[in-house]
Amino acid sequence: GQNIDQPTEMTATEGAIVQINCTYQTSGFNGLFWYQQHAGEAPTFLSYNVLDGLEEKGRFSSFLSRSKGYSYLLLKELQMKDSASYLCAPSGNTPLVFGKGTRLSVIA
Amino acid sequence: EAQVTQNPRYLITVTGKKLTVTCSQNMNHEYMSWYRQDPGLGLRQIYYSMNVEVTDKGDVPEGYKVSRKEKRNFPLILESPSPNQTSLYFCASSLGGFSSYEQYFGPGTRLTVT
Numbered sequence: 001g002q003n004i005d006q007p008t009e010m011t012a013t014e015g016a017i018v019q020i021n022c023t024y025q026t027s028g029f030n031g032l033f034w035y036q037q038h039a040g041e042a043p044t045f046l047s048y049n050v051l052d053g054l055e056e057k058g059r060f061s062s063f064l065s066r067s068k069g070y071s072y073l074l075l076k077e078l079q080m081k082d083s084a085s086y087l088c089a090p091s092g093n094t095p096l097v098f099g100k101g102t103r104l105s106v107i108a
Numbered sequence: 109e110a111q112v113t114q115n116p117r118y119l120i121t122v123t124g125k126k127l128t129v130t131c132s133q134n135m136n137h138e139y140m141s142w143y144r145q146d147p148g149l150g151l152r153q154i155y156y157s158m159n160v161e162v163t164d165k166g167d168v169p170e171g172y173k174v175s176r177k178e179k180r181n182f183p184l185i186l187e188s189p190s191p192n193q194t195s196l197y198f199c200a201s202s203l204g205g206f207s208s209y210e211q212y213f214g215p216g217t218r219l220t221v222t
Binding site for chain 2: 030031033040041042043044045048087091092095096097098099100101
């Protein structure tokens with residue numbers, strides 16, 4: 001089976017940096033997805049990490065440590081439009097399972 | 109425009125009245141999937157399909173049926189809906205297996221069963 005843990009809610013200030021953590025246990029681990037989901041909308045793909053380390057993509061970066069079963073999403077220069085839920089999804093032998101998501105609120 | 113479409117977007121129905129939610133993608137993707145999303149439970153996979161005529165159960169398949177007769181379409185069928193199937197439903201497609209390829213999600217169908 002799979003076990004995915006990420007904080008339920010976070011609040012951060014506009015312009016700041018926030019790190020959203022995800023720990024997981026999954027059999028036959030392949031890689032880890034991050035998706036963004038605005039309230040009432042569909043999830044959209046942010047990143048997919050296969051190798052250990054940090055991958056940067058504009059204001060968003062994603063980190064993976066395979067040995068520790070740990071990933072984080074780093075959002076820099078926060079904007080109000082970054083207020084959304086962020087879903088962590090480790091992939092493995094079983095059908096893809098999503099974490100329950102971290103609801104991020106960006107305040108002025 | 110590359111997209112996944114779902115219909116209807118909103119549906120209110122009564123217990124036991126069969127319904128179908130359609131899903132279509134125009135990206136020639138092999139894989140398609142249905143999810144339901146409930147507060148506190150997150151996104152859970154109902155069924156998925158790896159190709160035409162190939163489908164398999166996800167985490168929460170009870171009470172649902174699917175079919176994949178054409179590559180672009182993957183309808184979700186609720187033969188006898190019950191109130192516990194009230195949820196937000198998403199269809200998704202991907203070029204390859206879900207473990208390695210990003211999924212493209214439809215806009216969602218909000219279903220209420222009374």
